[in-house]
Amino acid sequence: MQDARQIGYRAGRTSAMNVNGKPMRTIWATEDQVEILDQTQLPHELVIRRLRTADDVARAIRTMQVRGAPLIGAAAAYGVWLTARADPSDGALEAAARALLATRPTAVNLRWALEAMTAALRPVPPPQRAGAARAAADRIADQDVAVNRAIGEHALALLRALEPRRPRGGGAPPRLNVLTHCNAGWLATVDRGTALAGVYAAHDAGLPIHVWVDETRPRNQGAALTAWELGQQGVPHTVIVDNAGGHLMQRGEVDVVVVGTDRTTAAGDVVNKVGTYLKALAARDCGVPFYVAAPSSSIDWRIDDGRDIEIEERAATEVTEIAGRAEGGARVTVRLTPAGAPAANPAFDLTPARLVTGLITERGVAPASRQGLAALFPTEGARRS
Amino acid sequence: MQDARQIGYRAGRTSAMNVNGKPMRTIWATEDQVEILDQTQLPHELVIRRLRTADDVARAIRTMQVRGAPLIGAAAAYGVWLTARADPSDGALEAAARALLATRPTAVNLRWALEAMTAALRPVPPPQRAGAARAAADRIADQDVAVNRAIGEHALALLRALEPRRPRGGGAPPRLNVLTHCNAGWLATVDRGTALAGVYAAHDAGLPIHVWVDETRPRNQGAALTAWELGQQGVPHTVIVDNAGGHLMQRGEVDVVVVGTDRTTAAGDVVNKVGTYLKALAARDCGVPFYVAAPSSSIDWRIDDGRDIEIEERAATEVTEIAGRAEGGARVTVRLTPAGAPAANPAFDLTPARLVTGLITERGVAPASRQGLAALFPTEGARRS
Numbered sequence A, B: 001m002q003d004a005r006q007i008g009y010r011a012g013r014t015s016a017m018n019v020n021g022k023p024m025r026t027i028w029a030t031e032d033q034v035e036i037l038d039q040t041q042l043p044h045e046l047v048i049r050r051l052r053t054a055d056d057v058a059r060a061i062r063t064m065q066v067r068g069a070p071l072i073g074a075a076a077a078y079g080v081w082l083t084a085r086a087d088p089s090d091g092a093l094e095a096a097a098r099a100l101l102a103t104r105p106t107a108v109n110l111r112w113a114l115e116a117m118t119a120a121l122r123p124v125p126p127p128q129r130a131g132a133a134r135a136a137a138d139r140i141a142d143q144d145v146a147v148n149r150a151i152g153e154h155a156l157a158l159l160r161a162l163e164p165r166r167p168r169g170g171g172a173p174p175r176l177n178v179l180t181h182c183n184a185g186w187l188a189t190v191d192r193g194t195a196l197a198g199v200y201a202a203h204d205a206g207l208p209i210h211v212w213v214d215e216t217r218p219r220n221q222g223a224a225l226t227a228w229e230l231g232q233q234g235v236p237h238t239v240i241v242d243n244a245g246g247h248l249m250q251r252g253e254v255d256v257v258v259v260g261t262d263r264t265t266a267a268g269d270v271v272n273k274v275g276t277y278l279k280a281l282a283a284r285d286c287g288v289p290f291y292v293a294a295p296s297s298s299i300d301w302r303i304d305d306g307r308d309i310e311i312e313e314r315a316a317t318e319v320t321e322i323a324g325r326a327e328g329g330a331r332v333t334v335r336l337t338p339a340g341a342p343a344a345n346p347a348f349d350l351t352p353a354r355l356v357t358g359l360i361t362e363r364g365v366a367p368a369s370r371q372g373l374a375a376l377f378p379t380e381g382a383r384r385s
Helices: A003-008 A054-062 A069-086 A090-101 A109-121 A126-160 A195-204 A221-233 A242-250 A276-286 A370-376 A378-383 B003-008 B054-062 B069-086 B090-101 B109-121 B126-160 B195-204 B221-233 B242-250 B276-286 B370-376 B378-383
Strands: A027-029 A034-037 A048-051 A176-180 A209-214 A237-240 A256-259 A263-265 A270-273 A290-293 A321-326 A331-335 A348-351 A358-361 A364-366 B027-029 B034-037 B048-051 B176-180 B209-214 B237-240 B256-259 B263-265 B270-273 B290-293 B321-326 B331-335 B348-351 B358-361 B364-366
Touching (some): A027 A126, A069 A109, A069 A126, A090 A109, A126 A256, A195 A209, A209 A242, A256 A276, A276 A348, A276 B276, B069 B090, B069 B126, B126 B256, B126 B358, B237 B242, B242 B276, B276 B290, B276 B348, B370 B378
Antiparallel strands (some): A027 A034, A321 A331, A331 B321, B263 B270
């Protein structure tokens, strides 16, 4: 519990996620700095970090204190604002954008947000750029919230069409079982989430929703972040290891899979957290619908084939070591492998469009295809080639 | 390093796995007790446990100090011997067999070994049962080693037929990339392993073999056990999270998948460590051959359809907590999830026969079908119905 958390939400906005019962965003700006919830400390501690320069923002993205494709887009936008306050010259802004873009190679929202900031600031005389940058970054953050709310409404319609069923071997009441991978929730965005926006909308609407939360090794965004934020909102959920989802689908215990995306191609291929592809295969094999919550900011209109997207390779220590809370409350990192065992750590994988039932965008649900996306986004779809 | 480990291997046997350069089995009997390598302490410590009663053996199986379908079969056989030493009456032996059978519900080797012990002891007058039981248990252990050696030879022929290839983006020499899930190695058996028997045979034969080691949450048998035993034998390997295998297959970095099995049906369905099904789906989607090393002791001739097999549900704490080695060397358990987060923990899943390229048995490689298995095992295949 920290007082700062109430700064996170300004009155008059659309309703927000709660932390300890109070509304809060994942990122917000004060007069002269940006504040974030440090996601590397969750679920064990609620820590607010203050970022004063674009370098601070780049470090927060690189170390995954902020993560999630939509949120790193918004964070980068605020990073440009921090630079514009200190040095609004073209050179300084370009250098900041370059440094921010280099933090994570896979998610396209980062490029999208930085291009939006550049477009907004280029015509503005340097002395007015700080104000313009703040307004533009706030716009990007607010737009993320509005987009996620729209995605949530479209996802709610899909969930309403499913039939709740009884859990196996028990007299428990029927429920709707959603499986999700990684964290594409409130914490991956400015507010509401993408994949979880529909879950929250359904929960708010009184649907008997229950979420299977993939742990999501190696960084455990599911076990640490998704479980935490679902718990904060009171949404019933169960954590499972990444290996278990296929078995649950075989047994009829998953009604729908909904995940986020770090980059969606113009033809509907989805690059998302490593392991997503395996769940998409199991969903196809078991006849379970597989949806991807894809805000248009995640769509890379310049690429058709997901195999052309660079997959970030992260540190081996993310595989060989893990941090958690020891008895007594201390955060402890332990090694899981024999000393010196080599490890590889690709962070994303490719789910081909053929495995995706639909892309849930802010404009509605599109088939995962060039035609499907172009029908909802005619301008972007045409601009590309 | 413990002196006891050299007791583990008797001269004159087929060549064994090495621990710190010395041959060692995973289980062995002295005059009056059974000794095991405590697998819950690996890879961080080499601890030998002494088991004096069938209850000790049952506890070791239940807590997974010994695990792996073939090894728990052999351990149960030695448990019957310990009972026969103390009380060779029918009642005592039946009670011991019942208690041992109840330790783990999924693997069929346990039932197979206990039935073999019962068949061997029933005609023997009680005063001679201790000696007969010891001989029968030794036979089961030795037979496991011989079976695994034969599986290794058949697997070697399959591996020889593959073309080694260069790793992506490097001038490294070509290698043969095997992906395996869980631990179906030396540690899962009395010696040599099932899935890894072929890897060891290939390594001994000078093939440039490299193993992708699935971590295998929640109990990390891959990261803790497979990586350790491959390291002990000097086989090149890389640990990956369970989520990463599909991506590696998409990128052409896996030439073959080889896993073990806890129970194989007469029609070739495979129940193995949870997550195996996901790898089989990815292998099928990427055109990678998917083999299951299946000693005949793992085949349940009474069942055709894998959906009829009980899947063990283990403790939620295996998901929410993990143990590892902290800086300084202490073994520490840490919590990964928010306090009170619910978790589910199915331990196995079903890989349908249609996804299995072949079953590597001690008699050769069979298509995963009733006909394929019956051709290699005509007696067992016919006896069933």
